[in-house]
Amino acid sequence: SQQGEEDPQALSIQEGENATMNCSYKTSINNLQWYRQNSGRGLVHLILIRSNEREKHSGRLRVTLDTSKKSSSLLITASRAADTASYFCATATIQGAQKLVFGQGTRLTINP
Amino acid sequence: DTAVSQTPKYLVTQMGNDKSIKCEQNLGHDTMYWYKQDSKKFLKIMFSYNNKELIINETVPNRFSPKSPDKAHLNLHINSLELGDSAVYFCASSQDHRVGNQPQHFGDGTRLSIL
Numbered sequence: 383s384q385q386g387e388e389d390p391q392a393l394s395i396q397e398g399e400n401a402t403m404n405c406s407y408k409t410s411i412n413n414l415q416w417y418r419q420n421s422g423r424g425l426v427h428l429i430l431i432r433s434n435e436r437e438k439h440s441g442r443l444r445v446t447l448d449t450s451k452k453s454s455s456l457l458i459t460a461s462r463a464a465d466t467a468s469y470f471c472a473t474a475t476i477q478g479a480q481k482l483v484f485g486q487g488t489r490l491t492i493n494p
Numbered sequence: 495d496t497a498v499s500q501t502p503k504y505l506v507t508q509m510g511n512d513k514s515i516k517c518e519q520n521l522g523h524d525t526m527y528w529y530k531q532d533s534k535k536f537l538k539i540m541f542s543y544n545n546k547e548l549i550i551n552e553t554v555p556n557r558f559s560p561k562s563p564d565k566a567h568l569n570l571h572i573n574s575l576e577l578g579d580s581a582v583y584f585c586a587s588s589q590d591h592r593v594g595n596q597p598q599h600f601g602d603g604t605r606l607s608i609l
Contacts, residue, residue: 413595424603430596484536484537486535
């Protein structure tokens, strides 16, 4: 089964509001990463949070990690139309092959 | 300059044909990847190469054959294309194969449509 699963699958909010997306995973991880994908484009790395970190900020992005619950959240504050995209979490497991496992993403729409 | 570039951007072809997708990165990275993204946006790794050596082969049908002539290039050749091969194929690269410690850089994808 899939390692990372995002929730919700789709989110539509008004410009200026905050957007929160969640990611759950199943096995122990080294780190967790969030990526953004604009329509018709490749994935762009946003932020990496290590398993020993609980929170990380980058500009308007805030990521939390709760390893006891095997979950992470991505908060985008003061959303803009340009934030419209799909957002994916990706995990790298401690054991097994060195690969990133992606969830199916949250499709975020910011309405002007 | 584009960091990871792949060609072509679109590929429309008939079932049974053979086609290739090319990828180049100018980041000086050691590791490159091929991913397949299906119509539901699910992204799954197919192959990864580190310094021209295959390190991950995710039980992909042997109709798919990656080739890395040097560490800056990773091409994907697909034989006898099937309808189920229709997807967007992404190339990516990272500094090295320790995926736990670093981001990956993606190309803009090749949208493959099988008629």
